[in-house]
Amino acid sequence: MIHGDRLTKSTLRWGMVGGGKGSQIGYIHRSAATRDRYFELVAGAFDLDPARGRAFGAELGLNPARCYPTYVEMFAAEAARADGIRAVSIATPNNTHYAITKAALEAGIHVVCEKPLTFTTAEALELQALAAARGLIVGVTYGYSGHQMIEEAARLVAEGVLGEIRLVNLQFAHGFHNEAVELANPATRWRVDPKFAGPSYVLGDIGTHPLYLSEVICPDLKIKRLLCARQSFIASRAPLEDNAMTLMEYEGGAFGTVWSSAINAGSMHGQKVRIVGARASLEWWDEQPNQLRLEVQGEPVKILERGMGYLNPASLADDRIGGGHPEGLFEAWANLYYRFALAMEAQDAGSPERVAGLRYPGIEAGVEGVRWVENCVRSADQGGVWVDYA
Structure with a gap:
């Protein structure tokens, strides 16, 4: 490339x-x-x-x-x-x-x-x-998911560098809709209208993004059951949520959380993925997409950089310019296309x-995103209870 x-x-x-x-x-x-x-x-x-x-x-x-x-x-x-x-x-x-x-x-x-x-x-x-x-x-x-360091994270998990996966901590929590911006912005207005947006706002609009990243990084983890609580801090958005917390139990014992929010005042994007294993953890933040943080217990923190020769060859396959030069969302989308x-x-x-x-x-990712939102809404609308993942 x-x-x-x-x-x-x-x-x-x-x-x-x-x-x-x-x-x-x-x-x-x-x-x-x-x-x-x-x-x-x-x-x-x-x-x-x-x-x-x-x-x-x-x-x-x-x-x-x-x-x-x-x-x-x-x-x-x-x-x-x-x-x-x-x-x-x-x-x-x-x-x-x-x-x-x-x-x-x-x-x-x-x-x-x-x-x-x-x-x-x-x-x-x-x-x-x-x-x-x-x-x-x-x-x-x-x-x-087109960012190269997501591939590197997946390779590290597959190679066992982290050990057995215990925790998956996900968030996409920005602050740009902390007020009723939809009153003056048609592009936002339809997103908070169930007729156009569907059964959720932030769960489907942004929460499924880090969820899919976790599926790429940890493909063997399967959700067993989940609990979701959602809120409409801007009352006119109800019944759609502008903030939601989801807890997930995976088959095999791992545990996950997803914070989906549009009212995290002061946050630019706030999309982060943290995977915690028995020996090490990794973290990726979409505002610094060219870096991946690897934390091995008892060792200094390592910041892995895009485009460097120490990465897995599969992670280097999408390089468009040498290491040190920043790549961003347009490059990630082009990698998907x-x-x-x-x-x-x-x-x-x-x-x-x-x-x-x-x-x-592909279509499987689309199906799974819809399934996750449907289960989250089902849990939240029953008062925030654990539901078997169906």
Whole structure:
């Protein structure tokens, strides 16, 4: 990767639903997908206002005829073209993800979807079955998992450096919504409206991010039961929470916590992952993503740096520039998108075994995120009780 070597044989024709003018997440998707030339944006249904969406597509250099009023029209037209899109990214509010993903899969198009994938586990499992039946890839943008030091953390756990895992301490607790900012910000307003956001706010919006990182780092840990308490400190957000604490018991005896919050006043991002083993602990903080803290009992603390030769070769595979130079979220997202491209190309070639072992947040990660939120809400709505993980 550091030399810019191409990993796929061709560029995938790609479309977008949502992510139009003024969309921060749309810009991140386009920057990540096209950075390494694995995807070429050729079509879109960017906006609920067709004229505005078409104008935005023209700004991006697209053929106006391929800037569609709706995703339904886009999928139908593109599926009929010899040069139609092979993949689509969905950057729309939560309540639309299920329907758009299902329509794309039925049209034979690979999907990259924002999380949560759906509102219910049953819907997510339906999409999983549909993707399998059609031989299609569904990627979910847990973008922080593209940071290289997450791979290094996973390797350290796999190699037994930490010993038996005892504690998993997760948090994503920022302070930017400590007041009712949604009154003046439409981009936040829909996130606290159950009609658009679904059964949760911070649990699904940010809590699933460190949860997925823990699944990458400690893939053998399986949740046995959990307890969740959630609060709406801004009363108008009820029944959706702006703060939640989740306790988790894992099969085998390990214990975990997740603090999900948008009212941690003064915190910029506050996403941290700490894994505690019998011999050592590690910690990663997304505001310093190029470093991984390794603490071996009885030894000085070690700060492992991205891009250095002492890291596992698998952790160095995504280097885009030498050690010492900072890499950030755009690079992490681009790492996910090239993996999506590899998986999609292999699937289209009828040889998925070609990418066996390739790590990326696929449909399974989407299903598990929805399942976790559903169990958290079930626990919290019963007054914060332990529930078996179902």
